[in-house]
Every structure is written in structure tokens, then in C-alpha cells.
Amino acid sequence: MNASRRIMPFPLRSGVAALLSAVALGATSPALAQEDPIKVGILHSLSGTMAISESALKDAVEMLIEQQNEQGGLLGRQLEAVVVDPASNWPLFAERARELLEQHEVDVVFGNWTSVSRKAVLPVFEELNGLLFYPVQYEGEESSENVFYTGAAPNQQAIPAVEYLLNEVGVERFALLGTDYVYPRTTNRILEAFLKEEHGIADEDIMINYTPFGHSDWQNIVAEVRRFGSEGKKTAVVSTINGDANVPFYRELANQGIDAADIPVIAFSVGEQELSGIDTGPLVGHLAAWNYFMSVDTDANYDFIDAWIDYTGDEEAVTNDPMEAHYIGFNMWAEAVRKAGTTDVDAVKEAIIGVTVPNLTGGYAAMMPNHHITKPVLIGEVQDNGQFDIVWQTPSTVAGDAWSDYLPGSRDLIADWRKPMECGNFNVANGRCGGSTAAEEAEAALAE
Amino acid sequence: MADGSRPCPHARTWSTLATPASAQDAERSDDTTAQALLAALDVSSFAAKGEAIEAIVRSDDPRARGWLQALLDGRLQRTDDGRFVVVLDNAGRQWPVEDALTGEALGEMSRRDLDRIGINNALRNQLRSAIAVVDLYAADVGLRRASAERLLGEVDGDLAGPLAEVIEAEPDARVKERLLQALAIYRLEQGEVEAIDDLRGSLHPRVRVALARAASGAVESRAAADDGPVLAEEARRALSGIEQKLKVNRAVETLYFGLSLGSVLVLAAIGLAITFGVMGVINMAHGELIMLGAYTTWAMQQWLPGQPGLALILAIPAGFLVAALAGIAIERGVIQFLKGRPLETLLATFGISLILQQLVRTVISPLNRTVVTPEWMSGSIAINDALSLTLNRMVVLGFALVMFAALILIMRRTRLGLEVRAVTQNRAMARSMGIRATRVDILTFALGSGVAGLAGVALSQLTNVGPNLGQNYIIDSFMVVVFGGVGNLWGTLVAGLSLGVINQVLEPWAGAVMAKIIVLVFIILFIQKRPRGLFPQKGRAAEG
Numbered sequence: 001m002n003a004s005r006r007i008m009p010f011p012l013r014s015g016v017a018a019l020l021s022a023v024a025l026g027a028t029s030p031a032l033a034q035e036d037p038i039k040v041g042i043l044h045s046l047s048g049t050m051a052i053s054e055s056a057l058k059d060a061v062e063m064l065i066e067q068q069n070e071q072g073g074l075l076g077r078q079l080e081a082v083v084v085d086p087a088s089n090w091p092l093f094a095e096r097a098r099e100l101l102e103q104h105e106v107d108v109v110f111g112n113w114t115s116v117s118r119k120a121v122l123p124v125f126e127e128l129n130g131l132l133f134y135p136v137q138y139e140g141e142e143s144s145e146n147v148f149y150t151g152a153a154p155n156q157q158a159i160p161a162v163e164y165l166l167n168e169v170g171v172e173r174f175a176l177l178g179t180d181y182v183y184p185r186t187t188n189r190i191l192e193a194f195l196k197e198e199h200g201i202a203d204e205d206i207m208i209n210y211t212p213f214g215h216s217d218w219q220n221i222v223a224e225v226r227r228f229g230s231e232g233k234k235t236a237v238v239s240t241i242n243g244d245a246n247v248p249f250y251r252e253l254a255n256q257g258i259d260a261a262d263i264p265v266i267a268f269s270v271g272e273q274e275l276s277g278i279d280t281g282p283l284v285g286h287l288a289a290w291n292y293f294m295s296v297d298t299d300a301n302y303d304f305i306d307a308w309i310d311y312t313g314d315e316e317a318v319t320n321d322p323m324e325a326h327y328i329g330f331n332m333w334a335e336a337v338r339k340a341g342t343t344d345v346d347a348v349k350e351a352i353i354g355v356t357v358p359n360l361t362g363g364y365a366a367m368m369p370n371h372h373i374t375k376p377v378l379i380g381e382v383q384d385n386g387q388f389d390i391v392w393q394t395p396s397t398v399a400g401d402a403w404s405d406y407l408p409g410s411r412d413l414i415a416d417w418r419k420p421m422e423c424g425n426f427n428v429a430n431g432r433c434g435g436s437t438a439a440e441e442a443e444a445a446l447a448e
Numbered sequence: 449m450a451d452g453s454r455p456c457p458h459a460r461t462w463s464t465l466a467t468p469a470s471a472q473d474a475e476r477s478d479d480t481t482a483q484a485l486l487a488a489l490d491v492s493s494f495a496a497k498g499e500a501i502e503a504i505v506r507s508d509d510p511r512a513r514g515w516l517q518a519l520l521d522g523r524l525q526r527t528d529d530g531r532f533v534v535v536l537d538n539a540g541r542q543w544p545v546e547d548a549l550t551g552e553a554l555g556e557m558s559r560r561d562l563d564r565i566g567i568n569n570a571l572r573n574q575l576r577s578a579i580a581v582v583d584l585y586a587a588d589v590g591l592r593r594a595s596a597e598r599l600l601g602e603v604d605g606d607l608a609g610p611l612a613e614v615i616e617a618e619p620d621a622r623v624k625e626r627l628l629q630a631l632a633i634y635r636l637e638q639g640e641v642e643a644i645d646d647l648r649g650s651l652h653p654r655v656r657v658a659l660a661r662a663a664s665g666a667v668e669s670r671a672a673a674d675d676g677p678v679l680a681e682e683a684r685r686a687l688s689g690i691e692q693k694l695k696v697n698r699a700v701e702t703l704y705f706g707l708s709l710g711s712v713l714v715l716a717a718i719g720l721a722i723t724f725g726v727m728g729v730i731n732m733a734h735g736e737l738i739m740l741g742a743y744t745t746w747a748m749q750q751w752l753p754g755q756p757g758l759a760l761i762l763a764i765p766a767g768f769l770v771a772a773l774a775g776i777a778i779e780r781g782v783i784q785f786l787k788g789r790p791l792e793t794l795l796a797t798f799g800i801s802l803i804l805q806q807l808v809r810t811v812i813s814p815l816n817r818t819v820v821t822p823e824w825m826s827g828s829i830a831i832n833d834a835l836s837l838t839l840n841r842m843v844v845l846g847f848a849l850v851m852f853a854a855l856i857l858i859m860r861r862t863r864l865g866l867e868v869r870a871v872t873q874n875r876a877m878a879r880s881m882g883i884r885a886t887r888v889d890i891l892t893f894a895l896g897s898g899v900a901g902l903a904g905v906a907l908s909q910l911t912n913v914g915p916n917l918g919q920n921y922i923i924d925s926f927m928v929v930v931f932g933g934v935g936n937l938w939g940t941l942v943a944g945l946s947l948g949v950i951n952q953v954l955e956p957w958a959g960a961v962m963a964k965i966i967v968l969v970f971i972i973l974f975i976q977k978r979p980r981g982l983f984p985q986k987g988r989a990a991e992g
Contacts, residue, residue, distance in 0.1 A: 004799060034748070051814035055814055210961060216912070219705040219708065220955045235621060244914060248910065257827065280819060285568075383522065391568045
């Protein structure tokens, strides 16, 4: 019901933009401006639990489209956003994706946040040969021909973050707290294997705890962490707690007086957006690992923030990591379309590998053959104004690794979508494109 | 905090220094030296910053404490022309600043013109310890207490000497005891068996860590070689005494957690106990009435910016009114037409709950709103070193009990309560006695809804205020009412509190997800055995 209504405002806006740019271009290309617009699908929840995170991403893509149109569109054609609302409902994601590809015949889709929603739309995109740009950090163990992963893989976020704790902070005990679903469970499995195998951390120095979505009573768990951390070894919490459960979690941390200088919490799902719901005074010094922070000191970032504040009309509006991922993804796609000279999915898929565009942190992002991109890894400390202060970053960008090196079953897999390999899970041990067996093996290992 | 950043007041604390190292006549270093001290902080490497902090501490400059505190608070900043300033208030876009060297006010500056000197957790630790050492000589006993607290487990060879003198001169008993313990930990690490006497019975984690290390034989006794086992043995004995006490503390803590969770359940369920329990209306929109109360708190805080405490207190009557009015609208608009048709009531109120949720999403925002916790509800009360009770939860627990008592009074002692009981027990008879049953229905529903609003006000301090707030509590609410016995307020109280305690006892052992499942299974089995809950309604009315 939302779908048709929500599209409405945009054509109005883009119509005006189209008019303006048509005037600007004048007589040089009147025929081109009248061609059908390029349709860009946006598949983000605008209602339900995930609306808190996803609605800002919808606005971000709309802003990028508007900016592109102001520059004269793409291939001389205007862009048009097609917005649908999957309402935080995983099966509905698949339906809406089908609607975008079949009914609206969009040329590209930007969307999804949770891994479970991505898994839901994956078969649709593969069946109908669509293009999906997925902007959120995720657990890896996947590489699809039709999906471009512009968020971080575990080796671009979780692993460097834990290495920072080990080497720079001197942490010896780890409490891995997460929400009970696929991303935290997979990430924690990778981290557990990494800590034990690479750094010889003992079993009793790793505490793992899962809580349901939206968990609000953290008293016991926080008290447990306090005891776990008071046994003489430097302790840190690695948090994959997702969504709004973070607010009561951090509140309880502050109330029980757990100080970042004693037991730092490093979070993989808490960004500026999430912190805007909390008084960060007592949380100063807790950490987050991302590939972008709003506090990054570059001109490109300041321009992006100014544009975002103008677009939303909200002085307090914040930018975050998945927004930067959309910024990169959108520009990569635009560049690939320009390179291919068409929006045809197969041509774009081929053209995009190797495309390099500037990111917002002062460097460049390149699309790798495994459909992941190169990113710098940043560690930030929470400040009392809700922003992060960058305390550490990787010296160069890190290429995303679809298949983790620390899980049995996925260790030998690589993804390469260039010709002639064109395989998302090539097994280097037996030299075959593993098909579903390797993925199943990895999943079976997970399920243990 | 605000005074911590101004150098002047701390010149006073510094002038009371008693150690020879920084005598009464501590001199300000000249401006070039001071500027150089601060300039050394303005480097990107955290290791170099650590050395710069050391240099400031050693400089004995009277302004040092102010600088260190400002650095710790992130208020020590550098202007574009290389001057160092202390930001007095970093709210908004224009910040009032003063010169770090002279203390002279420099008016307001934009954050674009200032470069903050960033620190990380390691430096934060270093700064806190450095400030604690300075504060040991502070005139203010509060500062000395914080300092002594901080120094526990941080004493090294350099500090041990002066510390013994400070302890001699210390007038405050609490500070003295802490400092003795701090020194004892150091002495224990040096292998002094006697130090254990000062540590016996202390529940502080640092003490326990030091004793555990000694007990494991990692510390070499300073006395003759054959005393080594004695030290470990003594430490072990002291440790086992502490462990005993800790067990008791842990039990008390779990009980508190349980009661606190229970009070949340009682709060959420008590309104339902009236509308569902007493009136028999299955109101699936109950959760959204809670949500309305929480949003009222948020609206009050928006209306009274800067006074979160006052706004919270005003939100109590306001939340009640808003939710009660919404309740009346629901009752008049929908429920009265569906009397005696529970299935249809259930579906209709479920629809209302969805409408209310979407309304909030569209009108206010799909994003969660920030509700500020007032100062007097933040933090915790330390009962002893191992047990501290969080204040926000304690206030909510108290609020739940007061609300419960008020409701019981209304039901037992007022005309309304009497009429409600009469109507629920026998509607026809009550009406023939001249009670206007319709009016009683409206008032009862308004009361139940208003109480849900109050729950929302309290919950806004514990959890997220967002469109989904109500959904998270509706199932728990029905669970508590059914378990406690429909129609019985006492049953709701006992059921809520005991479910809370059961949940918290199970949680460390089974995990949060499993604990919930076990509680649910337990209730299902219990209802099989006693379908009317813990405290069933008695008498003929209940049978009908």
C-alpha cells in the first residue's frame, strides 16, 4: 500500500530538476533529455523495527540521485527513484524486490540492511538478473553474481578491531556479546577461531552471550561482564548487539559504572545514528570499528555532510558508515554505466570490476573481482557530543574477503566474477567451482 | 566538571600541597615554558602525548591540574594561531573559551577554529591517576575520596613513600582506610605478610586480584625463604573469607535485578489487570497506551528543555491523562459496541494498536526518541565495594510499589472502587441498585489506561521510546495477569515480581533467550494445573 504512494513525491521533485537541467542544456541535447529516465530502485524499510536505521539510507540514495540529476543525469538521461517499503518484514523484501525488477523494471537496486533480508532477496535477484548494492557490514560467507557488497566483510571490520584491542590496548580477555541471529553468530565464530588459533587466547578468557532482538533488561549481563573483567586481566567487550537494544545496554553500562578506561566496549553495529538516541557523556571512550566516521577530517566528507544537512533540512542530521557505502556504491555504478555506455545489467556487471571512485575518508575504493570493495578500517572512541574520535586506522585500504580464512569449510574458497572463472565460491583445494556444497559445508559448520 | 577546567580554583588545591616536591610556594612556570609544555601535547602520536603529560605533572606548575582535567574532558584545544585555550562549555556551535595560560576570557569561538587535543583510553587512565595523585593533597574531602578510590591498585614504589605520610596526616576515616588498603596492596606485592591484615574482608575487586595473585604463589615473600608458603597460605585464607561474602552479595544483587525486572512487569501489567482482569476486556492496544505515556514524557522534555527532572515529574499526571483520554476514546469508539464478544474485541483492539503505532511513525518519526534521564536517577548507590544498586531501577521499583498501593486504595476505599467491584461481580444486580454501569465502564477503562500511561512514563527511563515500545510488553503483560489470577491485583503484583526473580536467577545459568523460554513453559504448565492462576477469584461471581 505504501509503494505507490511513496513514489509520488519524487517524480515531482525530479520533474523540476529535469526541467531545470533541460533548460540548462538548452538546444544541445533536447532529444536525449526526453528519453525514458533511468530507474533506480530503493529497497529500504520505512516502517517496522529496522526503520530506525534504514529510513535514512533511503533519503541518502534519493539525495545522490538528485545530485546526479543536477549534473545532467547519466548518459544524458535523468534518473528516477522508485521507492518501495518492505516494512522490516523479511518475506516482504523478496516480494518488493520482485515488484521492483518485474513491474518497475528498475536498472539497479540499492537496499537491505539485515543479513536475513539480504538472504531473502538473493534468489530473486539471481533469477531475474538484477543488480543489488548492499551497504551494510555483514558476516561474509557469500558472493553473488548479482550483488555488490559495499559494506565491510569481517576482515574489514571485526578482525582489525580485535587486532587493535590485542596490540594497542593489550586486552587479554574478551566478552563477545551479540544479538541472536546470523550476523553476530557468524562473526563471533570467526572471532573465536581467530583469537584461539592466532593469538592463543584460552577458553576461559572468552565469554560469549546472545540476547534476543530488542532486549531491554541488561542488568545481569552487564554485572556478569563486570565480574568477568575484574579478575586482573585487561578485558574488553566485543559487541555485535544490533538495533535499538543498544540503548538500554549502554545505559546499563553507564549506570553500573563500567568505564571505558577499565572495560572498553567495541561495537560493530553502533554508529552516529544509533548514538543519537543516547546521552553519550558516560560512554566517552567506548569504541566502534567502521570504515567511515562523520568526524573524518576531509573536504569530501564536509561537502557530503553539508549536502546531507541541506537535503534533510535538519541541522542535527548525522551521517554514518552505510551512507558512505551507498555514496561509494552509487558512484561506482554510475561510473560503470558511463564506462559500459548502457545500463544493461550484464554490461554493467562486467564494467564495474576494477572501477575506482573516491571515498569520503580521503582515499579511493575499488571494486574487486569478488564484488567486495577496498576500504580503510577506522577505530573511533565515543565523544560526549555523540561523535567518534578516530584513534587508529589501517595504514592502507583493505580488500574485502568474501570467505573467511578462519572458518573450516570456507578457508579454501575464493570468489572471482571475472571471465573465465565467474564463480562465487571457487575451491582452490580441489580446483572446482564449489557450487552449493561448499556453502552448505560452511553453513553446516555454523549450525554446529 | 565545569570548575575542573578552570585553572584558578585549583591553584587553591595545589597550594595546599604538603609534599616537599611541591611546596606551598609552588611557582608558576613562565609563559614560554608553559606554552612549550602544552605544545608538546599537540602531536598525533599517543605515546608522545603520554610523555608530554608526564612532563606537565613533573613541572609542578599550579595550573597543571586544570590543564590535565581540561585535557581529560576534551576541553583543552588549540586555536589556529597556536594558542591553547580551555573550552568552558561545548554545547552548541559557539563555545566560550579562556586562555589556558592566563585564564583570561577570550569570548566565544567557533568549533571550526579550534583543534581539540584528542586522547585515548590509555591516556585517560594516565590522566586520572595523575590527577588522583595531585588530589591526594586537596582541601576538599570529596576530591580526596575520589583520589583514594582511584589509587587502589595503582600505587607504585615512587608513591608508596609519600603515601605513608599522607595517611598519617589524613583526617577523614574513609579516605584513610582506602589509602591504607591501597598501600597494603603495594606492600603485599612486595611480599609483606602483614599487609594482608589490612586487606582482610575488603570486597574491592583490586584487593581480590592482589590476594589471588599472592595465593597462587606468584609473589615472593620478602621474609626468609620458608615464609613463602606462609604468605600464600595467609592470602588464601583471606581470599576464602572474601569469596564467602561475595556469594551473599551476588545473591542480593540477583534478587535486586529480579525485583527490578519484576517491577517493570508489574507496571506494564497492572493496567491490564484492571481492564482485562476486572472488566474482562481483552485490550490488545494496551501496549500502545504504555507507548503514549512514554511519548508524553518525551514531549514534556521537549517542552521544558534543560529540565529533564521537572519534565519527568510533570509527565506523571500528563501521561496518565493522555493515556486515560485515549482509553476513553477506545472504549466509547469501539469496545462498547463489542461487549460480550471477546474475539471481536481482540481483533478490533489489535487493529487499534497497529493504527496507533503507524500514527506515531507518521506524525512523530519512525526513529526512537531520546528521553533524558535526570541527574538524580543516573548512576548507582554503592552498598559496598562489590554491590551497587542502580538508581534508575530503584526509582522505578519504588514508583511501581507506590502506584500499586494507590490502586489498591482506590479499589478498596473509594466509591468508584466499590462500584467497579459491584459491576464486575454482578452487572444486572448492580444496575438495579442504581449504579450507572456504563459510566463505571468508562471510568474503569480510563483508570486502567491511565495506569498504562504511568507505566510508559516509568519505562521511558529504562528502554527505548519508539513506535514498537508497546509491542514488547503486551505479551509479558498478559502472561503476568493470567499467571497471577485474572481479576486480582495482588496476584498481578506477586506474579510480576516472582516472574522477574525467576527470570534473573535463570539468566546467568541458561542465557537470556533460554530463560524466557523456560519461564513461558513454566507458566503453561502452571496454568494446566491451576487454570485460574496464583490467586483465583473466589465466590459465585467468579464461577459465572
